[in-house]
Amino acid sequence: MLKFIILFMSLTLAAPVMALDGEQLLKQIDRNLNPESYELYRKLINIEPDGRKKEYVLFTVKKGRDKVAALFLSPASDKGRSTLRLGDNMWLYIPNVGKPVRITSLQSVVGGIFNNADIMQLDYADEYNVEKIEDQGKEYLLYLKAKTKTVAYDKLNLWADKDKKIPTKIECRTEADMLIKTLYFKEIKDFGAGIVRPAVIETDSPLYRGYKSIIIVANIKKRDFKDEIFTLTFMPNMESLRK
Amino acid sequence: MIEVRIRLKWKGVLCFIAWVIIICSSSVFAEEKYKLDISEIEKKPYNLNGYAEFRPVLNVVDRDAALYKLKFYNRDEGKTTGEYNFKFLIDGSYEKDIARLFLRLSYDLNYINASWSDNLKPYEASLSLKPSPSLTLDIGKKTLKWGKGYAWNPVAFIDRPKDPDEPDLALEGFWVISADYIRSFPGPLKTVSFTPVFLPVLDNVNDDFGKTGQANVGAKLYLLFYDTDIDLIFFTGGSRPSRYGIDFSRNITSSLEIHGELAYIEDFQKKYTDGQGNIFSSTYDTLSYLFGVRYLSQRETTYIFEYYRNGTGFTKEEFSDFYRLINRAYQSYLTNGSEVLLGKAMNLSQGNYGRPNPMKDYLYLRISQKEPFDILYFTPALTTILNLRDFSFSISPEVSYTAITNLELRLKANFLVGARDTEFGEKPNDFRLEFRARYYF
Numbered sequence: 001m002l003k004f005i006i007l008f009m010s011l012t013l014a015a016p017v018m019a020l021d022g023e024q025l026l027k028q029i030d031r032n033l034n035p036e037s038y039e040l041y042r043k044l045i046n047i048e049p050d051g052r053k054k055e056y057v058l059f060t061v062k063k064g065r066d067k068v069a070a071l072f073l074s075p076a077s078d079k080g081r082s083t084l085r086l087g088d089n090m091w092l093y094i095p096n097v098g099k100p101v102r103i104t105s106l107q108s109v110v111g112g113i114f115n116n117a118d119i120m121q122l123d124y125a126d127e128y129n130v131e132k133i134e135d136q137g138k139e140y141l142l143y144l145k146a147k148t149k150t151v152a153y154d155k156l157n158l159w160a161d162k163d164k165k166i167p168t169k170i171e172c173r174t175e176a177d178m179l180i181k182t183l184y185f186k187e188i189k190d191f192g193a194g195i196v197r198p199a200v201i202e203t204d205s206p207l208y209r210g211y212k213s214i215i216i217v218a219n220i221k222k223r224d225f226k227d228e229i230f231t232l233t234f235m236p237n238m239e240s241l242r243k
Numbered sequence: 244m245i246e247v248r249i250r251l252k253w254k255g256v257l258c259f260i261a262w263v264i265i266i267c268s269s270s271v272f273a274e275e276k277y278k279l280d281i282s283e284i285e286k287k288p289y290n291l292n293g294y295a296e297f298r299p300v301l302n303v304v305d306r307d308a309a310l311y312k313l314k315f316y317n318r319d320e321g322k323t324t325g326e327y328n329f330k331f332l333i334d335g336s337y338e339k340d341i342a343r344l345f346l347r348l349s350y351d352l353n354y355i356n357a358s359w360s361d362n363l364k365p366y367e368a369s370l371s372l373k374p375s376p377s378l379t380l381d382i383g384k385k386t387l388k389w390g391k392g393y394a395w396n397p398v399a400f401i402d403r404p405k406d407p408d409e410p411d412l413a414l415e416g417f418w419v420i421s422a423d424y425i426r427s428f429p430g431p432l433k434t435v436s437f438t439p440v441f442l443p444v445l446d447n448v449n450d451d452f453g454k455t456g457q458a459n460v461g462a463k464l465y466l467l468f469y470d471t472d473i474d475l476i477f478f479t480g481g482s483r484p485s486r487y488g489i490d491f492s493r494n495i496t497s498s499l500e501i502h503g504e505l506a507y508i509e510d511f512q513k514k515y516t517d518g519q520g521n522i523f524s525s526t527y528d529t530l531s532y533l534f535g536v537r538y539l540s541q542r543e544t545t546y547i548f549e550y551y552r553n554g555t556g557f558t559k560e561e562f563s564d565f566y567r568l569i570n571r572a573y574q575s576y577l578t579n580g581s582e583v584l585l586g587k588a589m590n591l592s593q594g595n596y597g598r599p600n601p602m603k604d605y606l607y608l609r610i611s612q613k614e615p616f617d618i619l620y621f622t623p624a625l626t627t628i629l630n631l632r633d634f635s636f637s638i639s640p641e642v643s644y645t646a647i648t649n650l651e652l653r654l655k656a657n658f659l660v661g662a663r664d665t666e667f668g669e670k671p672n673d674f675r676l677e678f679r680a681r682y683y684f
Binding site: 041043046048052054055057059073074075076077079080086087088089090094095096097098099101102103104105107108149150151152208209211216218219225226227228229230231232233234237239240242243 | 278279283284286290292294332334338343371373375376377379386388389390391393410411412413414423425426427433434436438465467470472492493494496497498499500502537539545613617619620645646648649650651683684
């Protein structure tokens with residue numbers, strides 16, 4: 001009986017500690033990837049099995065937990081397009097169309113493996129709960145579960161370097177545990193001002209066999225913005241934020 | 244006249260050569276190796292970009308259709324007609340401190356019905372001042388694009404009507420003075436923005452908007468409230484009757500969006516004809532509205548569905564009278580060579596009878612499949628517009644391919660189906676096949 005009580009108490013006490021640790025670890029991983037508010041440039045490259053590729057250059061700004069906006073700088077066919085995310089709300093502005101339209105996280109404005117949620121990524125800790133952590137020697141494996149149904153991927157399996165607390169690999173899965181895509185974090189680089197993070201993220205997907213997508217991160221800087229920038233009305237003026 | 248034709252013909256040849264050179268140079272750029280250079284992200288004060296488009300069209304005509312008789316009453320076009328259309332849309336901007344100059348120029352060169360024509364027009368030309376992220380002041384020619392609908396926008400009170408067959412095309416704006424004031428808040432009301440607009444209508448300034456010599460004002464109040472976009476809109480002035488509108492858009496799930504628009508128009512004046520060519524007028528208050536959904540399935544098929552009630556539209560009977568007038572006018576021309584009634588019908592067809600979807604009730608459905616069979620950048624789509632009053636419809640299958648950077652290729656067919664005296668049955672064509680190659684620079 002005493003053994004049972006000890007076992008019960010250790011389980012009930014240990015569970016919240018693990019949950020708290022997991023949450024803190026995930027928050028730390030988020031902060032190591034990006035400051036809470038920042039600007040950065042990214043190049044997205046879709047590579048086809050025959051080696052052909054399509055490239056997009058984006059200027060991205062983020063503020064706080066739920067505000068992200070991105071402006072397409074190239075190619076010419078997409079130049080001037082901007083996307084905005086405010087919590088679960090997403091919009092796309094196309095200069096020719098002339099007005100922002102609502103889009104959903106599962107759509108893709110760039111085609112290929114990336115969807116809108118990939119392009120307008122919020123902090124992992126804001127979208128996912130840590131269900132379980134496994135110690136795998138040099139790495140932690142975090143099992144993440146989406147907080148709401150509106151999150152693009154229901155589950156993430158996130159491998160993080162134990163010392164640096166930055167992700168090395170993330171598997172994006174459906175509720176039925178089907179693998180949708182895998183992200184590989186590579187080439188750790190010092191961007192200055194204490195930001196040391198992977199500069200390249202490679203992505204592949206069993207749904208797109210032979211295809212690969214790459215994100216190259218550049219010029220990431222901590223920067224504060226007014227809330228009014230993350231509004232539908234401001235979307236046509238995103239270029240004015242670039243210095 | 245002959246000289247002008249020859250000059251335009253040469254312009255056509257030069258446009259085609261310029262287009263081919265641009266395309267060839269694109270394949271050279273496509274061989275470059277990828278990297279993120281500082282030059283790619285460097286900000287320049289000026290910007291110049293746009294597209295060049297080549298769009299040949301084949302029409303299979305319906306020689307018994309009323310609108311064919313009206314258009315080609317004095318000549319035989321044969322069973323098919325061809326068109327060659329070139330378009331250049333160029334955006335230029337210059338930015339300094341809080342000021343930004345923007346110009347969007349459109350140049351069209353068309354070979355239609357065996358004759359060349361061209362048209363150079365500034366779609367937009369404006370100066371913007373942005374003293375803070377919360378405030379923008381604009382003066383110049385602008386498109387406002389109000390409304391949430393995809394194919395139709397009954398609340399777009401200060402815009403030219405868009406073509407439901409090509410709702411994403413750039414449109415010409417109007418000369419306005421406007422402002423945007425934005426505020427953000429924590430809580431369920433996240434954003435409020437206010438857009439007042441002043442639109443003068445004078446001789447040579449916005450004179451195609453409505454009655455000239457009038458000052459008009461409009462405004463839009465936008466709210467992001469409980470994750471729903473809501474616009475409250477009004478327009479008043481002497482050029483067009485006063486009108487009030489509301490629209491909304493909201494994501495229900497990560498793959499489903501709903502939207503709607505409602506417009507109330509006071510004292511709308513409808514001019515209509517009888518089968519003899521007598522013009523009548525009735526004035527009434529009316530409602531136009533739209534409800535739509537956009538759904539993305541797990542197989543990445545996008546469905547856009549809209550119902551549109553056009554309160555300013557014509558009834559089936561009114562349109563039948565219009566077609567009767569055309570047939571009577573055509574018979575009169577064949578019998579005694581008189582073009583008087585044809586001229587009357589022509590005037591009406593260039594007014595309200597000729598606008599896109601001029602009747603009362605419509606359904607719109609577009610189904611597009613992203614990259615089927617793992618073919619990246621390949622998108623087949625099917626679009627249909629159904630007139631619920633006369634059950635005529637158009638159905639347009641299309642395929643687009645965008646694998647080559649900056650080059651967009653599209654092949655689109657358009658079938659028009661309907662009995663006599665119906666909207667789509669009386670169009671000049673039964674079928675249209677169009678290829679569009681658009682190169683962005």
